[in-house]
Amino acid sequence: MIDVDPAATSQEKSADIRNGGDLVVETLSALGAGTVFGIPGQHALGLFDALSRSSLHFVSSRVENNAAFAADGYSRATGEVGVLFLSTGPGALTALAGLQEANATGVPMIVIASQIPLEGLGARRKGMLHQLDDQKASAANVTKSQRLIQHASGIPSAIQDAWTEAVSSPQGPVWIEIPQNVLLDPIFVPAVEDALAEPFDNPPRVELVREAVSWLSAAERPAIVAGGGVRRGNATAQLLSIAEKLNAPVVCTPGGNGAFPWRHGLSLQSWVEDRYVTEVLEDADVLVVIGSSLGEVSSNYFTMEPRGRIIQIDAEPRVLESNRPALGIRADAGQALKALDEALTEAQGERADWHGQSPQSLVEETLAKVQARLDEQDLRLERKFMADIRSAVPAGMQTFWDMTIAAYWGWSCWDARSGQFHSAQGAGGLGYGFPAAIGGSLGLQFHARPDRVLAVSGDGSAMYSIAELATARQHNAPVTWLIVDDGGYGILREYMVDAFGKATHTELAGPDFVKLAESFGVPAQRVAPEDVGDALRAGFTAEGPNVVVVNTLLKMFGPTHLGI
8 A cells, every 4th residue: 555645645736737827927938028027916816826837037016006117117128028917906007107108108018917706897896805897998098908818718819919919010018807716717728838929010001102202302301300119110220321311300309319320410319399400390391200299399399380291100090190281101110211211212312402501511500509508598507417427327328217307308418329218208107217227127137138227216206116126126126226306396396486486385305315225225325416427337336226316406498489
């Protein structure tokens, strides 16, 4: 007779039992995911138990909104799909602001949210914990699409379809929710062995490319606005080739920062908020707008009035002609620019003539006017501060910027060089910079690229993400976090003083950020504005996370869209 250990037999049986959670992580792994962000929750425990049987890295945030920002930052830094696990109800809802940013900026993400058990779904008030009448409806405004999976066998195909949608232009987050019992119940579905999700083709229509080439061939004053779609479409090389063939000045929007060489003779850099640059775009006889809606910031707050014809290229059909009549070309920016580049010739640029002035001379003169306008304002502190940061940051370092005055300067003056500039300009929510930088830095680290990144926040936005100091410490994220502390919501203070003569409720009681960071085990120092460069250089050589705090009041350069 053979002795059998009941406990051992039970453990072996348990190890053999698979559930819906296993199908989720198996499918994600088969699709190429390597990292998951999120926070455990009661209905999502099946997901998290399955993670223990997978090779996926898990990054545990402290607030769901910050987990969404981290998955966003991971995707932007690595070029891969960000994956986010959420629990039901409050956990899912808390992440929506972060998903709004990803959706507005076109960041591909897969969001797996748990749900209450199947029998509680619908509008029945059964009194289940975290119950919502229609949870996925809450995500409708901030994700490309939403899916509810009601049986385990549908999990692999649903995730594969969602992944395809997320990476197809226009890219963005896709929402999937799975009830608790579907995640937990034993399954008979075999382990997922492979999965394939290729982006849908989104080429331009041939006749539209032909018409665009016709317009550009006859143009004497072509100009280009390069938006975030150029970066998302990996079309920087084609943009450079087209600009040089047309001899066309190029300005990058905040989202397009880095799409065109900053020091190129045709580069108007990113001064979209300056009237001198606006006037150049208005004077173009053909204005090519790529991956931008010509929205609030990129149109200098809707004051730009182009007098020529507009060619607008965007993967999102709702963007086309949303602000100006145009020859709208719905296409992925990369595919559209490749088609244009192949159709254009070097001879087209010979026609370029800006009222007797060469495009290069016009660009040089315009940038000189921009700098002269800044010279007329008392902005020595701000300009030196930004220059010192740029000098300290290595050329290839990726930077993540919150909604703060330093970032608004960065939108216009930051030369990304060979690094990447990431900001929350899509939806404009506070708290993006630090958690996105954590996600980006860990993504690079997990891909054997242990590159340090920089996060920049104000004291107001820093408080939105302060809990992520624990996340940064736990995962030893190589992030240097610069906090510019002016004691309040600095830009709102400035807006209110300009509009009403006084600021109301913009001042904030804040912590000692240095001591607070140190309480998490994160090294920190406070320095004077003139020492920010040296402090950042020291931080960049350290291991793990660190914080640099600067107490100063920065001002914005004067607006040019108000006619003052």
